Structures are given as C-alpha cells and as structure tokens.
Amino acid sequence: MSFEPRSIPVDPDAKGALASKGLDYRLIDPSDTEALDGWIDADHRGFHHARPREVTREYERRVMGERRLHGVFDPGVPDPDVPVATVSSWPTGLSVPGGRSVDGWAVSSVTVSPTHRRRGIARAMMEAELRAAEHAGAAVAMLTVTEATIYGRYGYAPAARAATIEIDRRRAKWNGPSAPGRVHFVEPAALRDAAAAISRRAVARTPGEIDRWAGILDRMLGLVDPESDASRALRAIRYDDEHGQPQGFAAFRVTREPNEPGWAEFDVFAAATDDAERALWRVLVEQDFVTGVRGRLRSVDEPIEWLLEDPRAVRVVDVTDHLWVRIVDAAAALGARRYGAAGELVLDIDDPLGYAAGRYTLLASADGRAVVHVPRSDGSTDAASATASNSTAAPKRERSRARAAGSEGSGSRAAARAAEPRSLKLDVRDLASIYLGGVRPSVLARAGRITASSNGALELADRMFASTRAPHLSIWF
C-alpha cells in the first residue's frame, strides 16, 4: 500500500473536540526537529521509558519521520512544546491466509499524560485514526496493546496470539530431521541485508505478520546502540540452505548469574522455509551450559514440541492476545484473504461505529478465492472482488454505503440468490477475531458472541475461515 500518510488532513472532529477542552491537536512536521523531539520525549514518558539517549533519539527521528504523528498540546503546562498525548500511524500490509496481504493502517504510540487522563483524549485520537484508516483506503486498522480492555470500544479485537515458550535443556533431545543446510554465527551488522530479505518472505507466509518498516531490524539486531550492554550480549545465527542461500536468522542473549548456567532468550526469529525454522530451533535448544531456552512472541503453533524426543521439554508459559485488528472495510478485508473451503456464507455484521456494518455474502470457490457481495436495496447484490486488497485509496465507507444503497453491481447475482444461504450474525469485533483464523467461529458461538442460522452454518464457517498456518505476529509495534 503506497500512500503518503501525512497527506491526510488533521481530523476536524478530533481537533474540535479537543479544542473545546483547551487543547490543541496537531500533526507533527518531522522536518521540525524540535517538535519531533518533544513528541519523542512525550512518547517515552507515556510508556514509562527512560529519557532517550542520543543514539536512540536519532533512531526514533528516523523511524518516526516516516509516520503520521499527532500530538495534543496544552498551552497551560510549563513545557507547552511537549505534547500531553501522542499517537502515530502509517499504512502497512497485513499478511492474511493464503499468502496474501491486505491494506492496513497501523496505530502505535498511544499515550496520554497521567496529568490529562480520562478527559476523552485517547478517544478523540482513536476515533480520528479510524477515519484516517478509511481515508487511506485501508481495509483494517491494527495495533498491539499494553492492556486488553482499552480498544474493544473502538471495534478492535484480538486476532493473533503470541506465546512464550520455554525448553528445558536437559530434556531437549532432538528427534526431528536434519536440515540440508548449515547454521552459522554471524555478526549482527553483517546480517542486516539478508535479514531484511528473509523477513519479507517470513512475513508473507505468516498471517498476522505486518510489513517491516525501515529501521526495525536495526532495533532487533542491537544496531541502534551497538555499544550498549544489551546489544553486545546479542548473538546472531543465520541458516543457509544447501545452496548457500540465507533462509532464516535468530538473535539471542544468554542471561545468567555468575558461575551458573544461564537461559538463552530470544524474540528475534524469522524463517523463510521450514528447513530454516527447524535448523534454527535445533541450534537454540542444543546449546550447552544453559538451563533452558526461552522464546518470546512465538507462535501458538510452534513445531518445536514435535521435534524433540520428549515433548514435555517444552512448556508454553504464557499465551496472550497480541495483534488486535479492527475491520474498517469488510468487503475489502473479506475479499483479500483465501478461504479453507468452498461455500456461501452470509455475514450480518453489527458495527456500532458504522464502518463495517451490513450484510455481506461471501462466496468462496474451491481454490480459496472469494467474491464478496453486498446487497442492493432492490434485493440484488453488488460484488467486491477478491482483488479488493489492491483497490484504490478512495474512502471505503462511502463505497460500502453506495453498494448497500444501490450502486451498479457486476457479480454473479444468480449464485447469491440461490437457496436460503447459511448465515452468521456477528459483531465487527468477532469478525476481526475470526478473520485471520485465530479462533473458530464455532468457539465464538459457544461463547454466545456469534449466532448461526444452523449448525451447518457454523461448520461451514469453521472450515472457510480456517488458516493452515496459525496467525502469528512476532514483533511489537
């Protein structure tokens, strides 16, 4: 999705709502270093981070300079150039089942100073971000969250979970196949280019991953502040296949008390092939002089337990919601992914904020492609094709409304008018949760969240929304 995020004007509703409280909501010009630094300071303070060192500040300037940054300013505070609230956003692809990507809008850096909390600042900013996502033509908005109770009110819901996995070194006897290539230690700085290419392929094959932004690998590989203790402790490994092509990498640190075996800990692991995935795991779990290996932000569906003689060597110690998704344009989002089974399913979506509300007919064919029909007022339908993820940046809510209100359509109406279709009634948050295949619709029906017209409808929905690979996001953003 190529789109200049700063081309969207400042949201007038948010500006007006905050102005009525004596606050100024405005876009930060990244070429204004003083303003950018004030925003960076507020962001660090908001997340209770230490004040940034100069190297970190330079890195943040580089990364944040590519994003759409808003600050909320209070002229009455002693340092009025430091905003009392921050938010950043940018357009980015989200991988969806079937090796496809949907246009998304990432939201991050949501902070409100404790001196200004619970005055509706976060609400004004979050609602403005949804309007920006729509303006940008994104089918979904997404974020990772510090607390799970904040974002449901805006239509976000957990869509991909992440796990912390611990492997007991003493019990970790490998019984998986040997990979044909080799794993090497490499210096993190030398890994940067290969890591970028590997990450792109790893992201593409994993629903729930988002496109990596320029600079993220510097952070992951300890290159932002290479002289810091944390960076110097980082060890990087790379898997090269039998042809010498890099296919995967990981970076870990061993943390230990003096004279004690330590723990090898990692949250950087990317594999473009299954061979690479196995080979990296093997080197990580077969290290000597460690008590165990701890992987963070791992998939809930890691193969490691099936690669060891003793599956009890593996403990999943924490599973948490990680990626939260908000469906902004249901037709585009539904049309972008591939489906696990052929079938016709009607989705009656309730969305209190209006973006995705409506009745959509999903027609998936045996190859997993789908056409999404939105009914017209005369009872016929309009089709949004499966290529919706490549659509233009026109405001989608208008398009969806236009379809619902009776614009010209082109789809196979006969199919949509066939015998009484199976249907689900669901909230926009439930759609977000089933969208990537992270939870089965029948589980949400058991939870009383989704209502199905029949058991057959639920079975069909389970099969259609299934993903062969569990959705997984392996970074924070």
Ligand SMILES: CC(C)(COP(=O)(O)OP(=O)(O)OC[C@H]1O[C@@H](n2cnc3c(N)ncnc32)[C@H](O)[C@@H]1OP(=O)(O)O)[C@@H](O)C(=O)NCCC(=O)NCCS
């Ligand atoms: C979370 C945070 C952004 C909320 O800002 P805020 O301006 O106080 O929020 P608002 O006044 O706009 O409240 C919006 C709604 O969210 C709710 N809310 C706010 N913070 C909440 C929290 N921590 N937990 C649960 N609900 C919360 C409010 O009750 C309100 O609900 P309502 O509108 O339905 O009545 C702010 O507390 C903060 O900066 N926290 C530290 C950083 C952080 O956690 N950021 C989130 C990153 S994912």
